[in-house]
Amino acid sequence: MNITSDVSQMVLAIRYVDRLDGASGELEVELEDSMKLWQGPWYPALGDAVSLQIGYSGQPLLDCGDFQIDELELDGPPDVMRIRCLAAYITPAMRTANTMAYENMGIVEIAAQIAGKYGLTLVTASSESESDVVFARVTQRRQMDLEFLKRLAREHNFDFTVRAGQLVFYERPALESVPAAVTITRSNTIRFSFRNRARRIYDGAEFSYFDPDTKELITQSVPADQPSPTGDTLKIVARCENAQQAQVKAEALLHLHNMVFVDASIEGPGNTVLVAGNNVLLSGWGALDGAYLVETAKHHLARATGYTTAIAARRVSA
Known part of the structure; x- marks a missing residue:
């Protein structure tokens, strides 16, 4: 009713x-x-x-x-x-921990299978991706399906959200390159804060893994897109099946650390375009201006204050 x-x-x-x-x-x-x-x-x-x-x-x-x-x-x-x-999609079935093996499948394929299991429509940039590594076998051990998918996504440079019957599953670089949906200026905000930090921002990553074919410990290096203020190197040791997986994981973990170099919290008049996963252009803060990816959007409608939206976002380009 x-x-x-x-x-x-x-x-x-x-x-x-x-x-x-x-x-x-x-x-x-x-x-x-x-x-x-x-x-x-x-x-x-x-x-x-x-x-x-x-x-x-x-x-x-x-x-x-x-x-x-x-x-x-x-x-x-x-x-x-x-x-x-x-x-509503968080059903008892989705809250149940499962153990399952996925064989000869890529991350997008796994996401599609999990989406289909719960009647969600998968939305992604494309069905094939250079970063969508194929696993000979990857095992979900006593994890809820979305927890398992979140772990895979973070390890391989993907982000996702579920909204209105869709599982929106994108590579981070693809999300970050989408044109800004709206420009927010200083004069159009109620309050704001920015943070620019150097701690745990790295010049590059060194990823070490045991090659199952050669029985040797292999180390690969990945440079950051921009030099770190500290010159530190992120060192990682993890299990991989091959060099491609090692490369993707190294890039993903380096990106995961460095992507919070500059972040912002902005509150202003209500705006329906401000949703998680959209990019916005911030203007009027000088050196902190640029394109930012919205990670959290809080929409608040109240009799006393009207409609406002507060976002937490990270800069993706200056």
Whole structure:
């Protein structure tokens, strides 16, 4: 049953959080309940479905996807009902730890298989990638499927999120090269903060692995795109099947460390374009200007403050 028109006047606040890196979305709705409806005949059941679209009248809305009620909280006086929800795709099956072996498959193929298992549509830059190494065998041991996929993604320079029935699975360089969806200027913000750090930023990586064919310890070096302020080298020892896997893992781990050289937190007027995985152009902060990839977006609608969006982002180009 669609009760949007019935509850719109009762809504005190809506908080929606969208994240990259395999994390699920979150939703909280705060409702005024002076009529005692939400603690009476309208009291929802845990597990009930909630769908959310947000935005401005007459403009395209942001489809936040489907959620299930996970927690209810009643405070007062005055009476306020808080409904906290988790993404609907996080089913009991998806929360179950599994053990499974994938043979002669690439990372994108594995992602496609996991997406299909839960009825999600895989969205990726392409079906084939130079970085999509093929594993003779990779084993998921007592892990939830998305935890396993997150580990593979981080080790091989991929990022993903699940939103509105889609598993969006991209190589980090592909995400970082997409044109900015919007420009944010200093004058169009409520508050901001930037961080530029040198600790754990590296000049390059040395990756050592045991070659199963030659029975030798092999070391490969990968340079960073830009020199580090410290001149440090990231040293890694891990298991690989071949040189290609070692190269991709070294590049991925080096990128994982160096990609947070400059990060930003920006809050401003509500903007439906600001979602995890989109790039934005920040302008008006001098040396800190550039293109930034949104890793977390928090959309907040409240009677007192209106619609605002806060993002956490990292710079991908100056």
